[in-house]
Amino acid sequence: MQKGRARFLYPASAAEQLQRALAQLDIAADVHVGDRIALVSVWTDLVVWTDGVIYLWWTGRTSPRTRRYVYTGYPVTRLEAVAQAVKHRYDALRAYRRPWSADGAPCGR
Numbered sequence: 059m060q061k062g063r064a065r066f067l068y069p070a071s072a073a074e075q076l077q078r079a080l081a082q083l084d085i086a087a088d089v090h091v092g093d094r095i096a097l098v099s100v101w102t103d104l105v106v107w108t109d110g111v112i113y114l115w116w117t118g119r120t121s122p123r124t125r126r127y128v129y130t131g132y133p134v135t136r137l138e139a140v141a142q143a144v145k146h147r148y149d150a151l152r153a154y155r156r157p158w159s160a161d162g163a164p165c166g167r
Contacts, residue, residue: 065111065135069096072108072134079141085148101151106144113140118147 067075073089073096080087080100090097098106106115114131121128132140 065133067110067134069094069108069110072096072110072113073098073106075134075137076106076108076113076140076144079137080144083141083145085145100144101148104144104147104151106140108134110134115144115147118150 070089070091073091076098077087077089080098085100088099090099094109096108096110098108100106103118104115106113108114112131112133114129117128117130119128120126130143132143134140
């Protein structure tokens, strides 16, 4: 690999690597592969997408100035950091939101 060039993985491979890294942290996730992009569905409001170069997801914040969603991202070369950052967001969401059943009733924890 040349210095200064981004590492490239196939999006499906990058998503599957993140899925395995999250599984090691006891976080279940589903991978969905599309055309030149793959998604890792972790929790409500936590979907990580990758093009094989970077991972991106919503931080849960909106910009006070533009009111647009604020996203964060990491290169695929920082898989452990990505998994830890996603875990941090996952833990925050789990503390805030409980999962819901099909009939709308809260599920037990």
